[in-house]
Amino acid sequence: MGVVEGPVVEGHCDPAFRAVREVFAEQFAAGRQVGAAVAVYADGRPVVDLWGGLADGRAGKPWQRDTPCVAFSCTKAVTATAALLLAERGEVDLAAPVTGWWPEFGAHGKEGVTGEHLLSHQTGLPAFDRPITPEEAADPAAMAAQLAGQAPEWTPGDGHGYHALTYGWLAGEIVRRHAGTTVGAFVRREFGPDLWIGSPPEVIARAARLGGRPVPSGGADPVAKHDGLLHRLAEAYMDPESRLNRALHNPKASYNNPVVLSGGWPAAGMVTTPRDLAAFYDRLIRGEILRPDTLAEGVRTRVNGPDKVLLVDTSFALGYMRPNVNFRTPGPGRASAFGHSGAGGSIGLGDPEAGLAVGFIPNLMGDGLGGDLRSYELLKAAYAALG
Template identity: 50%
Template sequence: MVPLVHGHADPAFRSVREIFEASIADGQNLGAGVAVYLNGRAVLDLWGGIADAKTGRAWERDTLCVSFSSTKAVTATAALRVATEHGISVEKPVADWWPEYARADKDSTTLADFLTHSAGLPVLDRPVSAAEAAEPGLVAGLLAAQPPLWEPGTRHGYHALTYGWLLAEFIRRQSNSTVGGYVRRHLGPDLHIGVPATLLKKVARLTFPASDEQEWTGDPDPISLESVRRMAHAFRDPESLIMRATANPPAAYNNPEVLTGGWPATGLVTTARALACHYRDLLAGDLLPRAVLADAIRERVRGIDAVLGSTSAYGLGYALASENMIVPAAAHPTTFGHPGAGGSIGLADPHHRLAFAFIPNLRRDWLSGDRRAHRLLEAVYAAL
């Protein structure tokens, strides 16, 4: 019998492998990858299942998959690296390097506001196509002309898509590069924010579980019932901020135009191994100076997210433990990273020198009972 899961796990992490194997066998995962680095060493690198339910194509070692908002942490690293290279303070007004942005009561907005989802621009005022979204500078120009929904810096609310184009404009103006190009050159060649057309055949096809598995559970622990009520109301209202923030441009992530488009908030196409390596390299000081990273993972905002309706918390671009990034109790308070829609996550725990990533192609979420990454992480911490 052909094994469903391939790769290696150190003996101490055998239970993690067993949980991953069981999730493939029982259908909780269709196909997925998971990777763990401890003290800079790969202690677990597994992949398995089906990459494409339509063709039966197997998930292989180099199968790529969309990681959705796990992208945001990689884009944050790129922006912080550019700021460091050019000596630009994240607390200085954006208008210092983007004069056109100083319109419609946005002249005091800072790069830190972009990174903490505090800019007040979570939605686009006009429809944007996938082709326009791939045009460098176009979406940023639209955002520069918009008035903010709240005074920048006074509250935070998830900029699900616009986060990426705001930071992309900073990177473009300072380095004359797209986010995808900068990331491949400086952060890792296997981190594709805009996958090359030649690699499309290696990308896993996303799919959804059966409709009865998508219903929200009555016990969403550890998300509070109040947060569930707010989120449920928002997701049922097409005019809510979360729906407007995620529906424009239309995001069909099996569409080659989106996969190659380089959406810098949600378009990272990669392996769990490469995403975990990103966090390994951050911990090692290879991507950012240690002092810069320490400042970046310091909590800047926390509270009820104006867009999501749940509690979220951020450093400079990196999500911190909250209802929006749920981590096991054993995780250290300094843990940082970013989750993505459908179950993906990448994170680092500096105290334990741990880097972790999980990327599936069967899209579930916390409120429909998805605990796949959490179960794996719990087993990782139990093995330390």
């Protein structure tokens, strides 16, 4: 691959990781990025910190070094880490029924749900049973109460299904009840001041604007290999009554809406830079956030196989994705990498065996039903640079 020259990509890249810069620049040259940034840490050292393109394509506003962007479901791993830290401190027993600290949650046959169920998409509450407005979603206590009063869509613990948005208020209640604060406040205090789950006006004003133009896949999507699956996914996505549609689109809102960005949605609302996301994973894999034994237990796969919501096989630990079709990981990382991808193509990844931490956030929404190939290409280049 040749180097793509031009002013579109700025920042620092260690010579050993030159391939990451080349891949990133090629994506811009091919029209597969509007604005984006990528950051990589290797053995605790920042080796890649690149950005380029436009933070706002309509206004022609360039992406700057400190431009934050919505990271979508990368948020879930950060929220889960907050719950794991509280468990490590002895504030909560994640293996015990949540009714011990959330009595009202036991309604409608949910009395056996544990904290581990909340963190691994096994609760059976993938969607709200009534329309929720963005304004309502800014009240975590009200969202938790709404979910506590709902009947599960499957027997909790009997299979798993992606809780795209409800996850945040379920897992977030562990934090809210045991730390006495919002997930956003806890995360900023404990993990990093620029991991914004609930952004103030100044951060929203600097944030990149999302665009919905589809991204060419850049290669074959593994999901397409499953006979008929793409058709079923498309049908489910368009059917307002399907579990997939209900899970993804309620609350229904634009992630360019300041009400959403300020609302502190703990499953999908984090606004940050890839640099700060990668730094979070770097600290995590080096034992600066959780003890190594806590992290090892946290990333142990709890569920793997058919997903009752996404219709593909997924794999989850306690809040972290493990390598699968929605968290594409190059071969060298498939046994040890963990993290979370996001709807727009973003990804946060940590690999304690490789000593690698990566953050990537674009503002051009991807179209891959099985995950975004842009992030995979950057991960592949980063792993290859390790030798």
